[in-house]
Amino acid sequence: MTRPDHASDEGAIVALSARYRSAVMAFFSRRIGDRNDVEDMTQDVFASLARRAELDTIDNPERYIFQIAANLLRDRFRLSRIRPVIESEGYADPHHRLVDEISPERELLGREAYVAFIDALQELPERVRLVFVLNRFEEMPGREIAVALGVSQRLVEKDISRVLKLLRERLK
Known part of the structure; x- marks a missing residue:
C-alpha cells in the first residue's frame, strides 16, 4: 500500500532532482573520473532521497542532498580501501579469485604486530585512545570528535598525531 502523500513526495523528488542534479553531478565529477560512476x-543520491519518509521534514534540502552525496562518496572510498586491487601474485582458486598464501612465519609476525598494537593502545590515556578509535575505526572526522568530547579540534589532531607517532615507534 502506498502512503497517502506518495504522489507529493514523487513530485518533490522530481523537483529536487531537476534543481540539483547538475550540481550533484559536478560535485562527483570533481572527485571521480569515470562519467558512468558519476x-x-x-x-543513488536521489534514490536515497526517495527512500526517505516525510520529505517535508527536511529543513535544508540542498544541504541534505549534498550530505547524502558526501556520504556516498565516503562509502565509495572506504570500500575501495577495503577491497584493494590485487596484483598478479598468488594463485587462482577454483572461483577464479587471486589468493595470496600466508606462511606460518607471516601469520606469526601479524599476531605479534597485533599484540604490540593493542598493548600500545592500552597504554594511552582513555580520552586519547577514544579519539584514535573514533577517528580510525569509526571514521569520525576530527571536528565531530571534538564536538562529541567537548574539546578543541586542535587537541583532537594533536592526540591523533601523538598516537600515530607512538604506534610507528612500537611497530617498527
Whole structure:
C-alpha cells in the first residue's frame, strides 16, 4: 500500500532532482573520473532521497542532498580501501579469485604486530585512545570528535598525531 502523500513526495523528488542534479553531478565529477560512476552515484543520491519518509521534514534540502552525496562518496572510498586491487601474485582458486598464501612465519609476525598494537593502545590515556578509535575505526572526522568530547579540534589532531607517532615507534 502506498502512503497517502506518495504522489507529493514523487513530485518533490522530481523537483529536487531537476534543481540539483547538475550540481550533484559536478560535485562527483570533481572527485571521480569515470562519467558512468558519476551518473550512478548521482542517481543513488536521489534514490536515497526517495527512500526517505516525510520529505517535508527536511529543513535544508540542498544541504541534505549534498550530505547524502558526501556520504556516498565516503562509502565509495572506504570500500575501495577495503577491497584493494590485487596484483598478479598468488594463485587462482577454483572461483577464479587471486589468493595470496600466508606462511606460518607471516601469520606469526601479524599476531605479534597485533599484540604490540593493542598493548600500545592500552597504554594511552582513555580520552586519547577514544579519539584514535573514533577517528580510525569509526571514521569520525576530527571536528565531530571534538564536538562529541567537548574539546578543541586542535587537541583532537594533536592526540591523533601523538598516537600515530607512538604506534610507528612500537611497530617498527
